Amino acid sequence: MKAAFLRAWRRLFAPRMVYGLHSGDGAWRPHSRISTHTRIDGADALRIADHVFIGHFNHLDASGGLEIGEGCQITNHVSVLTHSSHRALRIEREAYWGHRDPAGMVRAATRIGAWTFIGPHSVITPGAQIGRGVLVRAYSLVSGEVPEFAVVEGQPARVVGDSREIDRAWLDEQGDRLAPERRQAYEAWVAASRG
Numbered sequence: 001m002k003a004a005f006l007r008a009w010r011r012l013f014a015p016r017m018v019y020g021l022h023s024g025d026g027a028w029r030p031h032s033r034i035s036t037h038t039r040i041d042g043a044d045a046l047r048i049a050d051h052v053f054i055g056h057f058n059h060l061d062a063s064g065g066l067e068i069g070e071g072c073q074i075t076n077h078v079s080v081l082t083h084s085s086h087r088a089l090r091i092e093r094e095a096y097w098g099h100r101d102p103a104g105m106v107r108a109a110t111r112i113g114a115w116t117f118i119g120p121h122s123v124i125t126p127g128a129q130i131g132r133g134v135l136v137r138a139y140s141l142v143s144g145e146v147p148e149f150a151v152v153e154g155q156p157a158r159v160v161g162d163s164r165e166i167d168r169a170w171l172d173e174q175g176d177r178l179a180p181e182r183r184q185a186y187e188a189w190v191a192a193s194r195g
Contacts, residue, residue: 015056023048024062042082049114064126065109073117080124083107113148132193135163148193164190
């Protein structure tokens with residue numbers, strides 16, 4: 001009896017992935033997946049491409065404009081922000097409650113480039129501009145501009161490597177096991193990204 005109850009409870013309440021979602025502009029993204037346990041604020045200002053994965057227990061604050069490029073993976077327990085009120089709270093104190101535009105409020109559009117990976121427990125701050133092919137390691141605090149193909153880590157996050165080096169080492173290790181057209185497609189994508 002207990003096992004049957006647990007199975008029923010999981011079916012009803014446990015996190016699940018939903019396949020397909022609408023971007024804030026109304027476009028249908030059939031190959032994107034999002035967890036039932038991810039919160040999106042300001043969904044109408046979220047511009048999301050296809051082939052995106054957004055895992056469990058994330059917070060996406062799109063209220064200030066959020067763009068997520070094709071193929072991005074946002075793992076679990078990640079916060080992607082477009083506004084921050086901590087300074088406004090300290091400056092306004094009691095007057096902060098109900099204030100439409102408190103002094104010190106930060107609102108800035110955030111962008112995550114195509115085929116970028118955001119590791120668990122990371123925070124992307126308002127206005128961050130993350131390039132394509134970036135690897136954000138777990139527990140990173142990302143702000144400002146992150147160049148294409150950077151590997152970043154830390155609090156604050158800093159560039160510690162290049163994802164192309166990681167990819168090419170893996171491709172070289174595969175040797176003949178990997179179809180040549182897959183490596184060619186990767187190299188063409190990397191070359192096209194250099195604009």
